Amino acid sequence: MERKIFFEKARLKENRKIGHNFYLLKFITSVNPVVISPGQFVDLRIRDNHDPLLRRPFSIFNYEKGIMSVLYKIQGRGTGMLSSLKKGDMIDYIGPLGNGFHPFKIGKTLSVAGGIGMAGLFYLQKIFNSIPLLIGLNEKSDALALLDLLKESRIQQNRVHIAVMEKTPEFFTGTATDLLQTFLKRTKYDLILSCGPEAMMHSVYKIAVKKNIATQFLLERIMGCGMGVCQGCTVKVKEKGRLNNKLVCKDGPVFSGEEIVWT
């Protein structure tokens, strides 16, 4: 059966800065958690004006007691405007959209996120808290703020491992993929789930292929509608030996590493 998609106006419960680079936006929703699949997204209309025009898609970061939240970073004018909204303001959203992660056996699974790509992996972490989640961040202050946020969001911290580019005794120094390599040396995994910059995900894929580990990647694209109508957000995939375009919003946003044509 098709899951319900909500389209409604929502009141902001909170919109605040997390560390130096991230923001958390919480809004009141009628969405029932049963309809949310980890890896799905919501398409937000930031303001009622026409510039920027298009909605902006955000991974569902968390859902708790009628409150949905997204974690974001200021990337351009849309997210810049979003960051200026205050508690009590209204936004409208469409969602949950997309399919989320493909069904998998939890057994030997690992998640790897680069930067704000982590936003797409926490809800999965909350539901299946036995999966180690490796996150690569640039600054120590972001890592500390993130740990506080996880505590507050009731997302277990003990399986979350953070790598920070800035040299500091509290955290592993390096990138998310450096941290991944150390995990793979210690334990054998069957599946890696990942979201982050395209180059980082490509590195994760190359590492996984060498070790014969299956992969699922949560992709990001500029989207026109978020629902599969405008056909603007394509990804090139290999399908039955042929090259095809798929839509990140409707067919994804999660794709297996083998089907993606990496560039």
Place this chain on the structure above:
Amino acid sequence: MKIKIGSSEFKNPIFAASGTFGYGEEFSRIIDINKLGAIVTKAVTLKPRKGNEGLRIAETPAGMINRIGLENVGLDAFINEKLKFLSSLKTGIIINIAGETKNEYVALAKVLGGLAGIHALEVNVSCPNVEKGGIEFSQDLIQFKELIKAVRKATEMPLIVKLSPSAGDILTFAKLARDEGVDAITVSNTFKASLIDTKSQKIYIQGGLSGPAIFPLALSNVIQVCKNIDIPVIASGGIHSVDTALQFFIAGAKAVQIGTFNFIQPDIALQIIKGITTFMREKKLSSINQIIGSLP
């Protein structure tokens, strides 16, 4: 609010524009699409099309440039997989057809024009003619006229031609279409538009501009065409409110198509239907025809 185009009647003049509503399925999950006057489908071509490679959309101030490249499932899959759902709706169904040669359009018109549950065909002329060196049918008066003549001959179903606003004098094309016996013209498709990436100094995107940004441009064309042509004009371009839809009707449009704004506000068509009903009640008008063409 009823209107007629050719022999087909539509319960109201608020339509969804081609390419912004798919084949109806996605929007039916979040709004009651049966309330619309009609849905104009995504363009259907004879064979399935993969569409363009690379970046397909970009945002501009109050607008969007797209270069999707007519990706669609093709005629056979359309009939087998999409038409059943469309036919089950209580709204008008207009099939947008596109081709690379005149014969492809004719073949589409013959097959689709003979099917039940379809209320009109809309000819998308903004496609390169591969037999004429890739010049768009919409850009050349002779091949435009030949195309419309051939499609008109192929079907008795109500026929709409969707004009391009980037082909010079839109009125000349509108008159040609009228002379070939089409039932209505859609004014208009997207405006040709480009962006350059200043870092690489290369074209970032080249495609068609839509969205609120083009509304005044489209309105200007609609005013000009409605003043000079006596067949129904369907206005399309940048509608984003009750007020913009009303402006098209006042200019003389018999129906309007909502495009890009469906993405921004999926219930915009329903809001406009409601808003126009209120406007008519307040002005004590019994028919939408009392608004249409009321511009002195």
